[in-house]
Amino acid sequence: xxxxxxxxxxxxxxxxxxxxxxxxxxxxxxxxxxxxxxxxxxxxxxxxxxxxxxxxxxxxxxxxxxxxxxxxxxxxxxxxxxxxxxxxxxxxxxxxxxxxxxxxxxxxxxxxxxxxxxxxxxxxxxxxxxxxxxxxx
Numbered sequence: 215x216x217x218x219x220x221x222x223x224x225x226x227x228x229x230x231x232x233x234x235x236x237x238x239x240x241x242x243x244x245x246x247x248x249x250x251x252x253x254x255x256x257x258x259x260x261x262x263x264x265x266x267x268x269x270x271x272x273x274x275x276x277x278x279x280x281x282x283x284x285x286x287x288x289x290x291x292x293x294x295x296x297x298x299x300x301x302x303x304x305x306x307x308x309x310x311x312x313x314x315x316x317x318x319x320x321x322x323x324x325x326x327x328x329x330x331x332x333x334x335x336x337x338x339x340x341x342x343x344x345x346x347x348x349x350x351x
Contacts, residue, residue: 218255223291224248227335229265230283234276238266247337288322289335295342296334 215225225248229237232246240259242250252258269279292315300311318329329335 215252218251218253218258220251221248223288224335225252226283226287227289230280230287234266234269234279237262245336285323289325290318290322290329292319293334293338293342294345295338298342298345 215222228242228246228249232242232249236242240253240262242253244250252261269276296315300315303309303311314328318326318334325335333339
């Protein structure tokens with residue numbers, strides 16, 4: 215993940231949302247953007263092979279694996295670009311986005327349709343690379 219600059223949080227969440235059959239065949243959709251980024255590495259197929267073998271050898275049911283991983287790997291995290299939108303709205307005395315973020319971050323493991331619609335589990339938009347955050351932010 216480090217060499218491909220994949221997002222660690224998203225990569226593990228992606229692993230939790232793909233079936234062992236898909237992982238076995240390295241069928242990684244672009245929507246699984248963290249794990250998809252790992253496809254840039256030649257080592258990912260070997261990792262997936264070893265991962266699937268371990269799960270199968272341990273006789274872990276795929277559905278239980280996915281549910282267990284989804285309980286520990288958040289769907290949503292507060293990313294700079296998400297916070298920036300809330301900050302800009304709050305500066306205009308509109309705190310609705312701050313309140314919405316509080317709501318989804320209380321349970322970041324559960325899929326939230328409104329957060330999905332806003333793209334909060336999606337790949338960060340290109341403009342977000344220009345955001346500079348200081349330690350005093």
